[in-house]
Amino acid sequence: MAGFVHPEFLVETDWLEQHLTNANVVVLDCTTHLIPNPAITYDVVPGREDFEKGHIKGAQFCDVSRDVSDTSHKFRFMRQTPDDFAAAMRRFGVSDDTKVVLYSTTSPQWASRVWWLLREFGHDNAAVLNGGWQKWSRENRRSETGAGQAHPEGNFTVKPPRHLMADKDEVKAAVGNGAICTLNALAEAQHKATGGNTYGRPGRIAGSVNVPAAHLLDPATNTFLPADELRRKFDQVGAMDRAVIVYCGGGIAATADALALTLLGHTNVKVYDASMSEWAKDESLPMETG
Numbered sequence: 001m002a003g004f005v006h007p008e009f010l011v012e013t014d015w016l017e018q019h020l021t022n023a024n025v026v027v028l029d030c031t032t033h034l035i036p037n038p039a040i041t042y043d044v045v046p047g048r049e050d051f052e053k054g055h056i057k058g059a060q061f062c063d064v065s066r067d068v069s070d071t072s073h074k075f076r077f078m079r080q081t082p083d084d085f086a087a088a089m090r091r092f093g094v095s096d097d098t099k100v101v102l103y104s105t106t107s108p109q110w111a112s113r114v115w116w117l118l119r120e121f122g123h124d125n126a127a128v129l130n131g132g133w134q135k136w137s138r139e140n141r142r143s144e145t146g147a148g149q150a151h152p153e154g155n156f157t158v159k160p161p162r163h164l165m166a167d168k169d170e171v172k173a174a175v176g177n178g179a180i181c182t183l184n185a186l187a188e189a190q191h192k193a194t195g196g197n198t199y200g201r202p203g204r205i206a207g208s209v210n211v212p213a214a215h216l217l218d219p220a221t222n223t224f225l226p227a228d229e230l231r232r233k234f235d236q237v238g239a240m241d242r243a244v245i246v247y248c249g250g251g252i253a254a255t256a257d258a259l260a261l262t263l264l265g266h267t268n269v270k271v272y273d274a275s276m277s278e279w280a281k282d283e284s285l286p287m288e289t290g
Contacts, residue, residue, distance in 0.1 A: 003227025005265030009115070010224065011101055011127040017141050020058055025099045026092055026151060027059040029133070030110040041197050041249070041277075044076060050105045056133070057142040059103075060092055060150065064110055064252075067091075068117055075274045077113070077250045079165055085121050086158040093151025096123070103129035103136070108222070109213055112255040116271060122159035128259060134222040166245045166270040168278055168285070174245055175206050175286055181242040182208040185253040186276070193289035199249050200280030203289040209237035213248070213256035230260050240266065247272035247279070 001007035019025045031047025044065045051061040062068065067088050070078040080088070094100055100118060102111035111128045118126040129136070137143065174180040184204050189195035191210040193202035204210070211233050218225055225233075234240050244261060246254040251273040261269050272279075279285050 001227075003231075004263045006263050009127050009259060009263055010130045012130055013136050013139055013141060016056070016101055016129060016136075019099075020056075020142060022099075024095075024097065025101060026094050026154075027056055027101045027103070028062040028092060028111075028114060029055050029059045029104065030062045030064050030102055030114050031105040031133075032064050032110045033106065036197060041199055047105060051148065052146055054133075054137065054143050054145055055148065056103065056136055057144045058149070060148050062092065062102075062114060064113060068114055075250065075277045077252060077273075079117065079120065079161075079273055082121060082158045082160060085117060086156050089118075089123075089156035090154045091150075093154045094123075094156045095154040096157055098125065098154060098156075100126040101129055102126065103132045105133040107213070107253070107256070108132055108217070108224075108259075109253045109256040112259040113252050116164065116255040116258055120161055120164045122162065123156070131221055131223040164270055165251075165273045167272075168274065168282075170270070171205065171245055171247070171272050171279070172285065179242055181237065181239045181244045183237065183239055183244055183246045183254075183257060184208045184210045185213040185246055185248040185257040186210070187212050187214065190249075197249065198280065199276035201283075201287055202280075203287040205247060205276075205279055206286035206288050208247070208288075209239070211237055211239070211257055213253040216256055216260050224260065224263070227264060231264055234261060234264070234266075240264070243268040243270075245270050245272055247275040249275055250277045251275050 033045040034042040046063040104110040246257045248254040
């Protein structure tokens with residue numbers, strides 16, 4: 001954790017195992033799979049089956065696509081209303097003083113998405129498990145199978161949004177504005193339009209730069225890279241000294257970049273919630289390739 005300004009937004013496996021029996025700690029498995037489907041870009045498959053095969057002892061399963069997303073919206077994974085999000089947190093047993101620990105059996109971006117939503121709605125006592133299920137299971141820490149045990153209902157209170165989400169108009173206004181870094185968290189091939197899934201037109205938001213969410217992790221451990229390495233990546237694209245709007249395909253991978261920037265002390269980061277799912281389909285919005 002050396003070099004991070006806000007190390008409290010990551011927790012290590014040692015810490016979590018020591019606090020598993022703490023009634024004021026709620027652990028949520030946020031695993032989601034995106035299965036490529038050319039007709040609609042991808043199919044969303046909640047990771048409940050993975051969860052039931054094995055999860056951190058005492059954890060509950062959070063279906064990111066349904067439990068903490070606006071299912072009535074035409075775009076997937078959009079932020080809920082404050083009332084709906086608060087109700088979801090109460091169902092998981094989260095109160096205003098609860099420590100929420102989030103993890104995934106796949107990419108940490110699913111955990112960071114829920115972390116960002118908690119942050120959006122004023123709950124700062126939340127953290128992503130560094131290394132996720134991969135590290136936890138590799139270390140043979142306490143796990144269990146089955147559907148999981150629900151917690152008693154919490155008293156999470158409704159709070160107004162902090163406006164950590166950007167919309168299309170805000171992103172459009174940032175194009176050509178040198179004071180704002182528009183940052184793409186998708187893979188380099190998607191950024192350059194040389195491969196990978198597309199969400200309509202291939203390519204990137206005009207003028208945006210690229211720090212793929214997948215490049216924030218040590219591939220051997222699944223943990224976030226050291227602070228100096230992360231800072232170097234963001235410095236290279238000019239993100240550390242400007243306001244940042246991060247985007248991806250649907251506002252998920254972008255939150256991993258947003259988490260990394262926040263760990264490093266950046267205080268002006270927003271996530272474009274609809275991201276390329278909206279931008280790439282609107283012919284009036286500027287894009288680039290190459």
